[in-house]
Amino acid sequence: MDTAVTTENEGSVWGGGNRPLGASYGKLMMWFFIVSDALTFSGFLAAYGFSRFKFIETWPIADEVFTHVPFFHGNYPMIYVAFMTFILIMSSVTMVLAVDAGHKMKQNAVIWYMFLTIIGGAIFVGSQAWEWATFIKGDFGALETKGGRILQFVNAETGERAAIDEFALNLNEARIADARDKGVWFTDNETLTTFSLNEVIEGFKANPNILIRTETINENGHKTLLTREQSLGRLKDAVRVVEGANLIRNEYGSRLFADFFFFITGFHGFHVFSGVVINAIIFFNVILGTYEKRGHYEMVEKVGLYWHFVDLVWVFVFTFFYLV
Amino acid sequence: MAHAHKLEIFRGLLKFKSNTQKIWGVLIFLSIVTAVEVVLGIIKPEFMLTTSFAGMKLLNWVFIILTLVKAYYIAWDFMHLRDEKAALRRTIVWTPIFLVSYLVFILLFEATYIYDVFKSGFLAWDF
Numbered sequence: 001m002d003t004a005v006t007t008e009n010e011g012s013v014w015g016g017g018n019r020p021l022g023a024s025y026g027k028l029m030m031w032f033f034i035v036s037d038a039l040t041f042s043g044f045l046a047a048y049g050f051s052r053f054k055f056i057e058t059w060p061i062a063d064e065v066f067t068h069v070p071f072f073h074g075n076y077p078m079i080y081v082a083f084m085t086f087i088l089i090m091s092s093v094t095m096v097l098a099v100d101a102g103h104k105m106k107q108n109a110v111i112w113y114m115f116l117t118i119i120g121g122a123i124f125v126g127s128q129a130w131e132w133a134t135f136i137k138g139d140f141g142a143l144e145t146k147g148g149r150i151l152q153f154v155n156a157e158t159g160e161r162a163a164i165d166e167f168a169l170n171l172n173e174a175r176i177a178d179a180r181d182k183g184v185w186f187t188d189n190e191t192l193t194t195f196s197l198n199e200v201i202e203g204f205k206a207n208p209n210i211l212i213r214t215e216t217i218n219e220n221g222h223k224t225l226l227t228r229e230q231s232l233g234r235l236k237d238a239v240r241v242v243e244g245a246n247l248i249r250n251e252y253g254s255r256l257f258a259d260f261f262f263f264i265t266g267f268h269g270f271h272v273f274s275g276v277v278i279n280a281i282i283f284f285n286v287i288l289g290t291y292e293k294r295g296h297y298e299m300v301e302k303v304g305l306y307w308h309f310v311d312l313v314w315v316f317v318f319t320f321f322y323l324v
Numbered sequence: 325m326a327h328a329h330k331l332e333i334f335r336g337l338l339k340f341k342s343n344t345q346k347i348w349g350v351l352i353f354l355s356i357v358t359a360v361e362v363v364l365g366i367i368k369p370e371f372m373l374t375t376s377f378a379g380m381k382l383l384n385w386v387f388i389i390l391t392l393v394k395a396y397y398i399a400w401d402f403m404h405l406r407d408e409k410a411a412l413r414r415t416i417v418w419t420p421i422f423l424v425s426y427l428v429f430i431l432l433f434e435a436t437y438i439y440d441v442f443k444s445g446f447l448a449w450d451f
Contacts, residue, residue: 020411021408021409021411021412021415022408022409023408023409023412028412031412031416034416035416035419035420038420039423039424042420042423042424042428043427046428046431047431050432050435051435052435053432053435053436053439054438054439054442055439056439057439077365077366078362078365078366079362082358082362085358086358089358090351092398093348093351093402095402096347096401097347100343100344100347147448147449221368221373301404304402304403305403308402308403309403311402312395312398312399312403315391315394316391316395318391319361319387319388322365323365323387324384324388
Protein backbone atom coordinates (compact mmCIF):
# COMPACT_ATOMS: atom_id res chain seq x y z
CA MET A 1 0.00 0.00 0.00
CA ASP A 2 2.74 2.39 0.99
CA THR A 3 4.66 1.79 -2.22
CA ALA A 4 1.56 2.31 -4.33
CA VAL A 5 0.86 5.74 -2.83
CA THR A 6 4.44 6.93 -3.29
CA THR A 7 4.56 5.84 -6.90
CA GLU A 8 1.34 7.69 -7.65
CA ASN A 9 2.69 10.94 -6.18
CA GLU A 10 5.97 10.69 -7.97
CA GLY A 11 4.25 10.01 -11.25
CA SER A 12 2.02 13.07 -11.22
CA VAL A 13 3.30 16.41 -10.08
CA TRP A 14 -0.20 17.88 -10.20
CA GLY A 15 -1.72 15.13 -8.16
CA GLY A 16 -0.97 16.91 -4.90
CA GLY A 17 0.87 15.62 -1.90
CA ASN A 18 4.13 17.27 -2.94
CA ARG A 19 5.99 19.36 -0.40
CA PRO A 20 8.55 21.23 -2.49
CA LEU A 21 9.50 23.62 0.30
CA GLY A 22 9.25 21.08 3.09
CA ALA A 23 7.55 23.52 5.44
CA SER A 24 4.13 23.40 7.07
CA TYR A 25 1.35 25.74 5.97
CA GLY A 26 1.61 27.92 9.09
CA LYS A 27 5.35 28.32 8.86
CA LEU A 28 5.21 29.14 5.17
CA MET A 29 2.58 31.80 5.81
CA MET A 30 4.73 33.30 8.54
CA TRP A 31 7.60 33.45 6.06
CA PHE A 32 5.38 35.14 3.47
CA PHE A 33 4.42 37.74 6.04
CA ILE A 34 8.04 38.25 7.08
CA VAL A 35 9.22 38.74 3.50
CA SER A 36 6.50 41.30 2.79
CA ASP A 37 7.16 43.09 6.06
CA ALA A 38 10.88 43.10 5.28
CA LEU A 39 10.03 44.88 2.02
CA THR A 40 7.99 47.47 3.95
CA PHE A 41 10.86 48.21 6.29
CA SER A 42 13.26 48.32 3.35
CA GLY A 43 10.99 50.90 1.79
CA PHE A 44 11.21 53.05 4.92
CA LEU A 45 14.97 52.74 5.18
CA ALA A 46 15.41 53.42 1.47
CA ALA A 47 13.23 56.53 1.85
CA TYR A 48 15.46 57.57 4.75
CA GLY A 49 18.48 57.07 2.50
CA PHE A 50 16.80 59.14 -0.19
CA SER A 51 16.23 62.09 2.13
CA ARG A 52 19.66 61.77 3.59
CA PHE A 53 21.42 61.75 0.22
CA LYS A 54 19.29 64.70 -0.79
CA PHE A 55 20.54 66.70 2.21
CA ILE A 56 23.86 64.94 2.55
CA GLU A 57 25.74 68.09 3.57
CA THR A 58 23.37 69.15 6.31
CA TRP A 59 21.99 65.94 7.82
CA PRO A 60 22.29 65.72 11.64
CA ILE A 61 25.11 63.56 13.03
CA ALA A 62 23.49 60.73 15.03
CA ASP A 63 26.41 60.55 17.48
CA GLU A 64 25.61 64.07 18.63
CA VAL A 65 21.90 63.40 19.01
CA PHE A 66 21.71 60.09 20.86
CA THR A 67 24.14 60.69 23.71
CA HIS A 68 22.08 59.90 26.78
CA VAL A 69 21.99 56.93 29.12
CA PRO A 70 19.30 56.71 31.83
CA PHE A 71 20.52 57.49 35.38
CA PHE A 72 23.85 58.80 34.07
CA HIS A 73 24.78 62.35 33.28
CA GLY A 74 27.23 63.18 30.56
CA ASN A 75 27.95 62.37 26.99
CA TYR A 76 27.82 58.69 26.02
CA PRO A 77 27.17 58.44 22.29
CA MET A 78 25.80 55.10 21.07
CA ILE A 79 26.14 53.32 24.42
CA TYR A 80 22.45 53.06 25.18
CA VAL A 81 21.48 52.03 21.65
CA ALA A 82 24.18 49.36 21.79
CA PHE A 83 22.66 48.15 25.06
CA MET A 84 19.22 47.99 23.41
CA THR A 85 20.67 46.01 20.50
CA PHE A 86 22.26 43.59 22.92
CA ILE A 87 18.98 43.14 24.85
CA LEU A 88 17.17 42.32 21.63
CA ILE A 89 19.81 39.81 20.50
CA MET A 90 19.72 38.27 23.97
CA SER A 91 15.94 37.85 23.84
CA SER A 92 16.37 36.34 20.39
CA VAL A 93 18.67 33.76 21.96
CA THR A 94 16.19 32.83 24.68
CA MET A 95 13.60 32.51 21.90
CA VAL A 96 15.73 30.00 19.94
CA LEU A 97 16.35 28.14 23.18
CA ALA A 98 12.56 28.00 23.71
CA VAL A 99 12.10 26.59 20.18
CA ASP A 100 14.88 24.09 20.85
CA ALA A 101 13.29 23.02 24.15
CA GLY A 102 9.97 22.71 22.30
CA HIS A 103 11.49 20.22 19.88
CA LYS A 104 12.54 18.15 22.85
CA MET A 105 9.02 18.51 24.36
CA LYS A 106 10.35 20.06 27.56
CA GLN A 107 7.38 22.11 28.69
CA ASN A 108 9.02 23.75 31.71
CA ALA A 109 12.08 24.85 29.78
CA VAL A 110 9.85 26.38 27.08
CA ILE A 111 7.92 28.28 29.77
CA TRP A 112 11.08 29.76 31.28
CA TYR A 113 12.68 30.68 27.98
CA MET A 114 9.45 32.27 26.70
CA PHE A 115 9.23 34.22 29.96
CA LEU A 116 12.78 35.56 29.55
CA THR A 117 12.04 36.46 25.93
CA ILE A 118 9.00 38.50 26.96
CA ILE A 119 11.03 40.29 29.66
CA GLY A 120 13.74 41.14 27.11
CA GLY A 121 11.13 42.50 24.71
CA ALA A 122 9.55 44.58 27.46
CA ILE A 123 12.94 46.08 28.41
CA PHE A 124 13.52 46.96 24.76
CA VAL A 125 10.13 48.66 24.33
CA GLY A 126 10.67 50.53 27.60
CA SER A 127 14.10 51.69 26.44
CA GLN A 128 12.64 52.90 23.19
CA ALA A 129 9.96 54.84 25.04
CA TRP A 130 12.67 56.46 27.15
CA GLU A 131 14.68 57.28 24.06
CA TRP A 132 11.64 58.89 22.45
CA ALA A 133 10.99 60.94 25.59
CA THR A 134 14.60 62.17 25.63
CA PHE A 135 14.50 62.94 21.92
CA ILE A 136 11.23 64.88 22.22
CA LYS A 137 12.43 66.83 25.24
CA GLY A 138 15.75 67.81 23.63
CA ASP A 139 18.70 69.14 25.56
CA PHE A 140 20.28 72.26 24.09
CA GLY A 141 17.59 74.11 22.20
CA ALA A 142 18.21 75.94 18.93
CA LEU A 143 16.95 78.70 16.68
CA GLU A 144 15.23 78.22 13.35
CA THR A 145 15.76 80.52 10.36
CA LYS A 146 13.22 81.68 7.79
CA GLY A 147 14.35 78.87 5.50
CA GLY A 148 13.76 76.25 8.17
CA ARG A 149 17.47 75.77 8.94
CA ILE A 150 18.57 75.10 12.52
CA LEU A 151 21.17 77.25 14.29
CA GLN A 152 22.79 75.66 17.32
CA PHE A 153 25.08 77.25 19.91
CA VAL A 154 28.60 76.45 21.01
CA ASN A 155 30.62 77.81 23.90
CA ALA A 156 33.77 79.23 22.31
CA GLU A 157 35.91 78.62 25.42
CA THR A 158 35.12 74.96 25.99
CA GLY A 159 34.14 74.03 22.45
CA GLU A 160 31.10 72.25 23.93
CA ARG A 161 27.51 72.76 22.85
CA ALA A 162 25.78 75.54 24.77
CA ALA A 163 22.17 75.22 25.84
CA ILE A 164 20.01 78.29 25.31
CA ASP A 165 19.16 78.51 29.03
CA GLU A 166 22.89 78.99 29.77
CA PHE A 167 22.99 82.39 28.10
CA ALA A 168 19.47 83.59 27.31
CA LEU A 169 18.37 86.66 29.26
CA ASN A 170 15.21 86.61 31.26
CA LEU A 171 13.47 89.77 30.06
CA ASN A 172 10.21 89.01 31.87
CA GLU A 173 8.28 89.35 28.68
CA ALA A 174 4.62 88.61 29.03
CA ARG A 175 3.89 85.69 26.71
CA ILE A 176 0.65 83.78 26.63
CA ALA A 177 0.19 80.55 24.74
CA ASP A 178 -2.52 81.12 22.18
CA ALA A 179 -4.66 78.23 23.33
CA ARG A 180 -8.27 77.76 22.26
CA ASP A 181 -9.65 78.93 25.58
CA LYS A 182 -7.61 82.17 25.52
CA GLY A 183 -7.68 83.32 21.92
CA VAL A 184 -10.03 82.98 19.05
CA TRP A 185 -11.64 79.56 19.29
CA PHE A 186 -10.27 78.26 16.01
CA THR A 187 -6.66 79.29 16.57
CA ASP A 188 -4.33 76.91 18.27
CA ASN A 189 -0.70 77.72 18.83
CA GLU A 190 2.33 75.69 19.67
CA THR A 191 3.52 75.31 23.24
CA LEU A 192 5.60 78.28 24.40
CA THR A 193 9.33 77.67 24.52
CA THR A 194 11.22 78.34 27.76
CA PHE A 195 12.70 81.53 26.33
CA SER A 196 11.35 83.82 23.65
CA LEU A 197 13.30 84.49 20.46
CA ASN A 198 14.11 87.98 21.69
CA GLU A 199 15.48 86.68 25.00
CA VAL A 200 17.80 84.26 23.20
CA ILE A 201 19.00 86.95 20.77
CA GLU A 202 19.65 89.48 23.54
CA GLY A 203 21.39 86.82 25.60
CA PHE A 204 23.55 85.91 22.61
CA LYS A 205 24.57 89.55 22.12
CA ALA A 206 25.41 89.89 25.82
CA ASN A 207 27.64 86.76 25.86
CA PRO A 208 30.66 87.24 23.56
CA ASN A 209 31.86 83.66 24.06
CA ILE A 210 28.83 82.03 22.42
CA LEU A 211 29.06 81.09 18.73
CA ILE A 212 26.61 79.72 16.21
CA ARG A 213 26.96 76.30 14.62
CA THR A 214 25.12 75.72 11.34
CA GLU A 215 23.78 72.50 9.88
CA THR A 216 26.44 72.35 7.16
CA ILE A 217 28.98 69.58 7.58
CA ASN A 218 32.53 70.62 6.67
CA GLU A 219 35.19 68.46 5.02
CA ASN A 220 36.31 67.12 8.43
CA GLY A 221 32.86 65.69 9.07
CA HIS A 222 31.97 68.30 11.71
CA LYS A 223 29.25 70.91 11.75
CA THR A 224 30.44 74.36 10.60
CA LEU A 225 31.25 76.78 13.41
CA LEU A 226 30.77 80.45 12.56
CA THR A 227 32.93 83.28 13.86
CA ARG A 228 31.40 85.82 16.23
CA GLU A 229 30.78 88.32 13.39
CA GLN A 230 29.26 85.67 11.13
CA SER A 231 27.16 84.44 14.06
CA LEU A 232 25.72 87.87 14.72
CA GLY A 233 24.90 88.18 11.02
CA ARG A 234 23.24 84.77 10.88
CA LEU A 235 21.25 85.55 14.03
CA LYS A 236 19.20 88.08 12.03
CA ASP A 237 17.66 85.23 10.02
CA ALA A 238 16.30 83.49 13.11
CA VAL A 239 12.53 83.46 13.41
CA ARG A 240 11.79 81.13 16.31
CA VAL A 241 13.16 79.09 19.19
CA VAL A 242 13.06 75.30 18.84
CA GLU A 243 13.27 73.01 21.86
CA GLY A 244 13.28 69.26 21.46
CA ALA A 245 11.44 67.64 18.59
CA ASN A 246 7.99 67.19 17.16
CA LEU A 247 6.73 66.16 13.73
CA ILE A 248 7.13 69.67 12.33
CA ARG A 249 10.52 70.84 13.59
CA ASN A 250 13.34 69.66 15.79
CA GLU A 251 16.44 71.19 17.34
CA TYR A 252 18.77 68.57 15.83
CA GLY A 253 18.66 69.77 12.24
CA SER A 254 16.76 68.72 9.14
CA ARG A 255 13.04 68.41 9.79
CA LEU A 256 12.92 65.08 8.04
CA PHE A 257 15.39 63.65 10.54
CA ALA A 258 12.91 63.66 13.42
CA ASP A 259 10.09 62.50 11.13
CA PHE A 260 12.07 59.47 10.06
CA PHE A 261 13.17 58.83 13.62
CA PHE A 262 9.57 58.73 14.84
CA PHE A 263 8.38 56.81 11.81
CA ILE A 264 11.02 54.10 11.57
CA THR A 265 11.77 53.46 15.23
CA GLY A 266 8.06 53.83 15.97
CA PHE A 267 7.09 51.25 13.38
CA HIS A 268 9.78 48.94 14.66
CA GLY A 269 8.77 49.57 18.28
CA PHE A 270 5.20 48.70 17.39
CA HIS A 271 6.45 45.42 15.93
CA VAL A 272 8.32 44.68 19.15
CA PHE A 273 5.23 45.53 21.15
CA SER A 274 3.01 43.23 19.09
CA GLY A 275 5.75 40.59 19.30
CA VAL A 276 5.61 40.80 23.08
CA VAL A 277 1.82 40.45 23.02
CA ILE A 278 1.94 37.42 20.68
CA ASN A 279 4.75 35.90 22.75
CA ALA A 280 2.62 36.35 25.87
CA ILE A 281 -0.34 34.57 24.24
CA ILE A 282 1.87 31.64 23.25
CA PHE A 283 3.48 31.70 26.71
CA PHE A 284 0.09 31.20 28.38
CA ASN A 285 -0.78 28.48 25.88
CA VAL A 286 2.43 26.68 26.80
CA ILE A 287 1.56 26.96 30.50
CA LEU A 288 -1.93 25.60 29.82
CA GLY A 289 -0.34 22.65 28.03
CA THR A 290 -2.00 23.34 24.67
CA TYR A 291 1.05 22.26 22.68
CA GLU A 292 1.71 19.33 24.97
CA LYS A 293 -1.76 18.06 23.98
CA ARG A 294 -1.18 18.91 20.33
CA GLY A 295 1.99 16.86 20.39
CA HIS A 296 4.32 19.50 18.93
CA TYR A 297 5.53 23.03 19.66
CA GLU A 298 5.44 24.40 16.11
CA MET A 299 3.48 27.44 17.29
CA VAL A 300 6.49 28.48 19.41
CA GLU A 301 8.66 28.12 16.34
CA LYS A 302 6.35 30.32 14.27
CA VAL A 303 6.17 33.10 16.83
CA GLY A 304 9.94 32.68 17.16
CA LEU A 305 10.35 33.45 13.45
CA TYR A 306 8.46 36.70 13.93
CA TRP A 307 10.52 37.59 16.99
CA HIS A 308 13.82 36.99 15.20
CA PHE A 309 12.58 39.06 12.30
CA VAL A 310 12.02 41.99 14.67
CA ASP A 311 15.61 41.56 15.84
CA LEU A 312 16.80 41.38 12.25
CA VAL A 313 15.06 44.66 11.40
CA TRP A 314 16.63 46.34 14.42
CA VAL A 315 20.09 45.30 13.22
CA PHE A 316 19.42 47.28 10.04
CA VAL A 317 17.79 50.24 11.79
CA PHE A 318 20.75 50.38 14.17
CA THR A 319 23.20 50.55 11.29
CA PHE A 320 21.38 52.97 9.04
CA PHE A 321 19.97 55.28 11.67
CA TYR A 322 22.63 55.32 14.34
CA LEU A 323 25.94 54.20 12.84
CA VAL A 324 26.28 55.19 9.20
CA MET B 325 11.68 21.44 10.17
CA ALA B 326 13.39 18.15 10.62
CA HIS B 327 14.87 17.50 14.01
CA ALA B 328 18.33 17.20 12.54
CA HIS B 329 20.25 20.46 12.87
CA LYS B 330 23.27 21.43 10.89
CA LEU B 331 25.78 22.24 13.58
CA GLU B 332 28.56 23.86 11.59
CA ILE B 333 29.15 27.58 11.16
CA PHE B 334 31.86 29.48 9.24
CA ARG B 335 31.69 26.83 6.48
CA GLY B 336 32.56 23.99 8.81
CA LEU B 337 35.39 25.81 10.55
CA LEU B 338 33.47 25.64 13.82
CA LYS B 339 31.42 22.57 14.63
CA PHE B 340 29.20 22.45 17.69
CA LYS B 341 28.19 19.38 19.65
CA SER B 342 24.55 20.33 20.18
CA ASN B 343 22.03 22.86 18.91
CA THR B 344 22.03 24.66 22.27
CA GLN B 345 25.78 25.05 22.07
CA LYS B 346 25.51 26.43 18.55
CA ILE B 347 22.97 29.03 19.73
CA TRP B 348 25.36 30.32 22.40
CA GLY B 349 28.22 30.27 19.91
CA VAL B 350 26.24 32.41 17.48
CA LEU B 351 25.29 34.78 20.31
CA ILE B 352 28.95 35.29 21.18
CA PHE B 353 29.77 35.94 17.53
CA LEU B 354 26.91 38.45 17.11
CA SER B 355 27.89 40.24 20.33
CA ILE B 356 31.48 40.59 19.14
CA VAL B 357 30.33 42.01 15.80
CA THR B 358 28.01 44.50 17.57
CA ALA B 359 30.82 45.51 19.94
CA VAL B 360 33.16 46.12 17.00
CA GLU B 361 30.49 48.28 15.33
CA VAL B 362 29.92 50.35 18.45
CA VAL B 363 33.63 50.85 19.11
CA LEU B 364 34.20 51.90 15.49
CA GLY B 365 31.17 54.20 15.75
CA ILE B 366 32.62 55.92 18.82
CA ILE B 367 36.29 56.27 17.90
CA LYS B 368 35.73 56.71 14.11
CA PRO B 369 39.27 55.94 12.91
CA GLU B 370 40.63 58.81 10.84
CA PHE B 371 41.84 56.72 7.89
CA MET B 372 38.44 55.03 7.53
CA LEU B 373 36.73 58.41 7.27
CA THR B 374 39.16 59.80 4.72
CA THR B 375 39.43 56.69 2.55
CA SER B 376 36.59 56.41 0.12
CA PHE B 377 35.70 53.29 -1.80
CA ALA B 378 33.13 53.29 -4.63
CA GLY B 379 31.74 56.65 -3.52
CA MET B 380 31.28 55.77 0.14
CA LYS B 381 33.49 56.13 3.21
CA LEU B 382 35.37 52.98 4.17
CA LEU B 383 33.83 53.14 7.67
CA ASN B 384 30.30 53.01 6.26
CA TRP B 385 31.24 50.04 4.08
CA VAL B 386 32.48 48.25 7.18
CA PHE B 387 29.23 49.00 9.02
CA ILE B 388 27.06 47.77 6.15
CA ILE B 389 29.08 44.59 5.61
CA LEU B 390 29.05 43.78 9.34
CA THR B 391 25.27 44.34 9.36
CA LEU B 392 24.80 41.89 6.51
CA VAL B 393 27.01 39.39 8.35
CA LYS B 394 24.81 39.73 11.45
CA ALA B 395 21.66 39.42 9.35
CA TYR B 396 23.02 36.24 7.79
CA TYR B 397 23.64 34.56 11.14
CA ILE B 398 20.30 35.67 12.60
CA ALA B 399 18.44 34.29 9.57
CA TRP B 400 20.53 31.15 9.16
CA ASP B 401 20.88 30.05 12.76
CA PHE B 402 18.14 31.75 14.78
CA MET B 403 15.48 31.48 12.08
CA HIS B 404 16.77 28.02 11.12
CA LEU B 405 17.16 28.81 7.43
CA ARG B 406 20.28 26.65 7.49
CA ASP B 407 18.05 23.63 8.17
CA GLU B 408 15.41 24.46 5.55
CA LYS B 409 15.30 23.22 1.99
CA ALA B 410 17.37 25.21 -0.49
CA ALA B 411 14.23 26.14 -2.45
CA LEU B 412 12.59 27.78 0.55
CA ARG B 413 15.81 29.52 1.50
CA ARG B 414 16.31 30.96 -1.98
CA THR B 415 12.69 32.08 -2.25
CA ILE B 416 12.97 33.98 1.01
CA VAL B 417 16.40 35.47 0.51
CA TRP B 418 16.61 36.40 -3.17
CA THR B 419 13.20 38.06 -3.48
CA PRO B 420 13.99 40.90 -1.03
CA ILE B 421 17.62 41.15 -2.12
CA PHE B 422 16.59 41.72 -5.74
CA LEU B 423 13.76 44.15 -4.99
CA VAL B 424 15.61 46.11 -2.31
CA SER B 425 18.77 46.51 -4.39
CA TYR B 426 16.65 47.92 -7.19
CA LEU B 427 14.79 50.31 -4.88
CA VAL B 428 17.94 51.52 -3.16
CA PHE B 429 19.74 52.03 -6.46
CA ILE B 430 16.93 54.07 -7.96
CA LEU B 431 16.21 56.18 -4.85
CA LEU B 432 19.81 57.03 -4.07
CA PHE B 433 20.50 58.05 -7.67
CA GLU B 434 17.44 60.26 -7.68
CA ALA B 435 18.45 61.78 -4.33
CA THR B 436 21.93 62.57 -5.63
CA TYR B 437 20.36 64.28 -8.63
CA ILE B 438 18.12 66.41 -6.41
CA TYR B 439 21.14 67.26 -4.27
CA ASP B 440 22.89 68.55 -7.39
CA VAL B 441 19.87 70.62 -8.35
CA PHE B 442 19.78 72.18 -4.89
CA LYS B 443 23.50 72.86 -5.03
CA SER B 444 23.99 74.12 -8.56
CA GLY B 445 20.50 75.17 -9.58
CA PHE B 446 19.07 78.60 -8.93
CA LEU B 447 17.26 77.47 -5.86
CA ALA B 448 17.72 79.08 -2.47
CA TRP B 449 16.78 76.84 0.42
CA ASP B 450 19.19 78.00 3.12
CA PHE B 451 18.14 81.51 4.10
